[in-house]
Amino acid sequence: MNLSERDHNLIWHPFTQQQTAAPNIAITHGKGALLYDEYGNEYIDAVSSWWTNLFGHANPEIAEAVKKQLDTLEHVIFAGFTHQPAIELSEKLLDLLPSTQSRVFFSDNGSTCVEVALKMAIQYWHNQNIEKTTIIAFKNAYHGDTFGAMSVGARGVFNRPFESYMFEVKFVDLPTDDNIEQVLADFTRIVQNNKTAAFIFEPLVQGSAGMLMYKAEYLDKLLEIAQQHEVICIADEVMTGFGRTGKIFATDYLQHKPDIFCLSKGITGGFLPLGVTTCTQQIYEAFLSEDKLKTFFHGHSYTGNPLACAAANASIGLLQTSVFKLQTLIEWQTELSSDLKSHPKIENLRQLGTIVAFEVKTDADYNLLQDMP
Numbered sequence: 433m434n435l436s437e438r439d440h441n442l443i444w445h446p447f448t449q450q451q452t453a454a455p456n457i458a459i460t461h462g463k464g465a466l467l468y469d470e471y472g473n474e475y476i477d478a479v480s481s482w483w484t485n486l487f488g489h490a491n492p493e494i495a496e497a498v499k500k501q502l503d504t505l506e507h508v509i510f511a512g513f514t515h516q517p518a519i520e521l522s523e524k525l526l527d528l529l530p531s532t533q534s535r536v537f538f539s540d541n542g543s544t545c546v547e548v549a550l551k552m553a554i555q556y557w558h559n560q561n562i563e564k565t566t567i568i569a570f571k572n573a574y575h576g577d578t579f580g581a582m583s584v585g586a587r588g589v590f591n592r593p594f595e596s597y598m599f600e601v602k603f604v605d606l607p608t609d610d611n612i613e614q615v616l617a618d619f620t621r622i623v624q625n626n627k628t629a630a631f632i633f634e635p636l637v638q639g640s641a642g643m644l645m646y647k648a649e650y651l652d653k654l655l656e657i658a659q660q661h662e663v664i665c666i667a668d669e670v671m672t673g674f675g676r677t678g679k680i681f682a683t684d685y686l687q688h689k690p691d692i693f694c695l696s697k698g699i700t701g702g703f704l705p706l707g708v709t710t711c712t713q714q715i716y717e718a719f720l721s722e723d724k725l726k727t728f729f730h731g732h733s734y735t736g737n738p739l740a741c742a743a744a745n746a747s748i749g750l751l752q753t754s755v756f757k758l759q760t761l762i763e764w765q766t767e768l769s770s771d772l773k774s775h776p777k778i779e780n781l782r783q784l785g786t787i788v789a790f791e792v793k794t795d796a797d798y799n800l801l802q803d804m805p
């Protein structure tokens with residue numbers, strides 16, 4: 433039996449209807465933008481392995497950093513203990529993030545760093561005995577597959593069985609040139625009752641919704657209103673972070689800075705799973721107390737894994753020294769966009785930094801994300 437057949441007999445794959453899906457392609461190795469299967473066929477990894485990979489597969493610098501870390505410390509419990517790679521990474525991240533960010537909390541993936549952000553925001557108010565419980569999110573949002581992350585995401589075919597278990601969220605439209613005044617009015621109406629705990633958003637691009645892009649200027653207006661009403665603003669930069677939009681973070685395009693950041697995917701250059709949630713000093717201080725009940729009781733076994741932190745340190749190092757490569761990539765993408773623009777099957781072509789997206793006209797009469805029966 434080949435690898436694909438052995439897989440087929442044993443493994444349940446994500447987002448896959450096992451009965452009808454084609455056999456999974458068994459990848460044996462990767463190099464740069466290419467992946468190779470068990471028969472030596474070559475594939476271009478255009479989705480960057482679910483948007484995680486920044487510098488290509490088997491990047492030698494990141495591989496070397498992980499190998500070095502393997503010989504020293506592979507893992508240690510992160511409650512009561514700490515280590516150099518996590519400290520170094522926290523320093524690096526706080527240098528890159530707005531100066532208002534002051535604390536770094538580790539988890540394992542995009543969903544868990546969002547879960548942490550939501551719990552931090554909710555408990556921030558709880559610890560101060562302030563009753564603020566409403567959460568605002570954008571329609572069509574995707575923030576992950578755990579329950580909190582699902583709750584703040586679009587309700588639809590992917591999470592229908594769980595709908596009655598999710599908490600209530602106020603959804604507002606993604607702002608466009610046509611609806612901005614209405615969105616601002618809807619948003620203001622929600623926050624005016626002073627019961628809103630947090631506003632969570634994917635800055636400038638809703639990735640899983642189909643790379644829906646919106647203007648920094650409009651997000652800025654929403655953040656301004658939110659911050660006037662003391663609503664905690666959570667930027668989910670899981671997809672947009674680490675250069676994807678042309679700046680290190682998509683929120684670098686904004687005047688108003690979020691209170692909490694969610695980071696994952698590209699943070700390790702696509703080598704190892706890691707989630708990070710950062711927050712302001714003000715949020716952090718609401719958890720400092722002689723009262724043990726004000727503690728943030730959250731953690732995962734692999735929190736702050738040293739190998740993942742070592743990969744992230746190497747990856748961020750590369751990001752900082754390869755700004756010119758990022759520019760070159762953006763220029764290639766711009767060239768590609770202008771070539772594709774006139775193609776008769778392509779519509780709504782859009783670009784932000786390294787992200788180019790478009791719709792392909794087909795005969796399908798439904799949108800999988802929104803209208804599938």
Ligand SMILES: Cc1ncc(COP(=O)(O)O)c(C=O)c1O
Pocket residue numbers: 541542543544546574575576577634639640668669670671672696697
């Ligand atoms: C914006 C955003 N947030 C959160 C997640 C969830 O990340 P993970 O798949 O690592 O749980 C994703 C995944 O695509 C994402 O795009």
